[in-house]
Amino acid sequence: xxxxxxxxxxxxxxxxxxxxxxxxxxxxxxxxxxxxxxxxxxxxxxxxxxxxxxxxxxxxxxxxxxxxxxxxxxxxxxxxxxxxxxxxxxxxxxxxxxxxxxxxxxxxxxxxxxxxxxxxxxxxxxxxxxxxxxxxxxxxxxxxxxxxxxxxxxxxxxxxxxxxxxxxxxxxxxxxxxxxxxxxxxxxxxxxxxxxxxxxxxxxxxxxxxxxxxxxxxxxxxxxxxxxxxxxxxxxxxxxxxxxxxxxxxxxxxxxxxxxxxx
Numbered sequence: 001x002x003x004x005x006x007x008x009x010x011x012x013x014x015x016x017x018x019x020x021x022x023x024x025x026x027x028x029x030x031x032x033x034x035x036x037x038x039x040x041x042x043x044x045x046x047x048x049x050x051x052x053x054x055x056x057x058x059x060x061x062x063x064x065x066x067x068x069x070x071x072x073x074x075x076x077x078x079x080x081x082x083x084x085x086x087x088x089x090x091x092x093x094x095x096x097x098x099x100x101x102x103x104x105x106x107x108x109x110x111x112x113x114x115x116x117x118x119x120x121x122x123x124x125x126x127x128x129x130x131x132x133x134x135x136x137x138x139x140x141x142x143x144x145x146x147x148x149x150x151x152x153x154x155x156x157x158x159x160x161x162x163x164x165x166x167x168x169x170x171x172x173x174x175x176x177x178x179x180x181x182x183x184x185x186x187x188x189x190x191x192x193x194x195x196x197x198x199x200x201x202x203x204x205x206x207x208x209x210x211x212x213x214x215x216x217x218x219x220x221x222x223x224x225x226x227x228x229x230x231x232x233x234x235x236x237x238x239x240x241x242x243x244x245x246x247x248x249x250x251x252x253x254x255x256x257x258x259x260x261x262x263x
Contacts, residue, residue, distance in 0.1 A: 001202055002026040002049065002170055007055065007062035007072070009044050018044040018058075020226040026170070031196055031203040033213030033234065035249065036223035042206045045223070046172045048072060049204070050089050051079035055258055066170065084111040088163030092175035094155035098147045104131075105143025108162045115166060128163035134191055153184035159189065166197065171195075171203045177212060189216050210246075211253045222246050 002025065009019040011118065019041040026032045035040045047053050047065055051071060064072040066086060071079065088111075091097040091223035098107055108127040113119055118126070124143070134157040147155060156176060163171055173192070177185040194214060195201060207213050213220050220237050222230040222245065230243040241247045 001028045001031075001067065002204075003063070003065040004045065004049070005063040005065070007045065007048060007060075007064065009041075009048060009058055009060045012060045013057075017041075017226050019048070021062075022223070022226075023227045024221055024228070024231070025143050026202050026204060029196070029200045029202055030219065031192070031205060031212075031217045033220040034204060034206045034223065035208060035210050035213050035220060037208055037249075039225075040223040041226040042223050043174055046174055046204060046206055046239035049170075050081050050087055050172055054087075054113050075217075081115075083167070085115045085166055088166075088168040088171045090156070090159050090171065090173045090176045092153070092178050094159045095147060098155065102146075103143065104145050104147065104150070104158050108143070108158065108165055111162065111166050123243050127161070130165040131158065133164065133195070134158070134161045136161070152180055153187065156180065156184075156188055160188075160191070160195075164199070164201065166222065167199065167201075169202060171201050172206075173203060174206045175208070176205075178209075185212070192216060204206070204240055209253075210238070210249045222249070 004022060004024040007019050007022045008017055010017040022045055034045065036042050049071065060072065062072060063070055071082065084159060084181065087141050107129050108130055109123040112123045112126060127143065128139045131142055136154060136157050142158065150158065177188050180188065192203065196203060205213060205217055217234050219232065220234045222243065223229055224245045230237060230241065230246045237246060238250065241250060
């Protein structure tokens with residue numbers, strides 16, 4: 001489905017590579033977690049897949065294949081055909097990612113306006129279906145609201161609706177629950193599981209929190225300083241980590257015993 005082969009990315013303003021020879025495969029219907037601390041290269045990897053890499057600001061090499069189509073070196077016209085239609089992206093901060101001057105319904109419909117010839121009524125019908133699929137109450141009412149009128153959790157659901165409205169093959173989720181409280185975070189994770197189960201959409205879920213990844217992803221890849229240091233079945237990596245950095249990430253997960261000991 002998605003193959004990243006020996007990806008290298010080095011920004012002109014940095015001394016070392018942001019991504020140094022990463023190779024990852026995501027199979028059809030799979031949710032893969034990509035974890036690591038800030039600056040580990042996980043978001044740059046996702047940007048490369050999404051076609052959002054600022055090419056004039058960096059040197060890059062390797063291959064990114066989506067069903068055999070090469071993306072990393074594709075021209076802009078080809079990337080525009082794929083962005084949104086085949087690959088949906090959900091960012092960490094929906095308030096900054098969404099246009100504050102556009103109603104939610106218009107933003108959910110935008111990818112349909114760009115990639116299809118559907119009329120206004122059909123676009124609105126599909127937008128309502130997407131908002132209902134992410135379990136937003138009163139989808140018709142939400143369509144008429146502006147981003148500042150929604151809570152953080154509702155905004156993140158609206159972002160997911162905008163990303164899935166055209167039924168992409170792959171969903172890239174860059175820290176989508178980090179800014180949310182624990183209760184809303186759990187609801188978003190349950191929603192993603194449901195979307196994956198019912199639609200078969202593949203997902204790359206990026207996080208610095210291995211505990212969150214454990215709840216959602218069947219497989220996990222661990223990055224440190226641009227290098228992929230460990231990859232495998234999530235439970236195996238969690239219970240039998242091979243790399244010292246992975247062990248440190250696991251040790252950093254808060255537990256009830258640690259919380260009580262520190263109280």
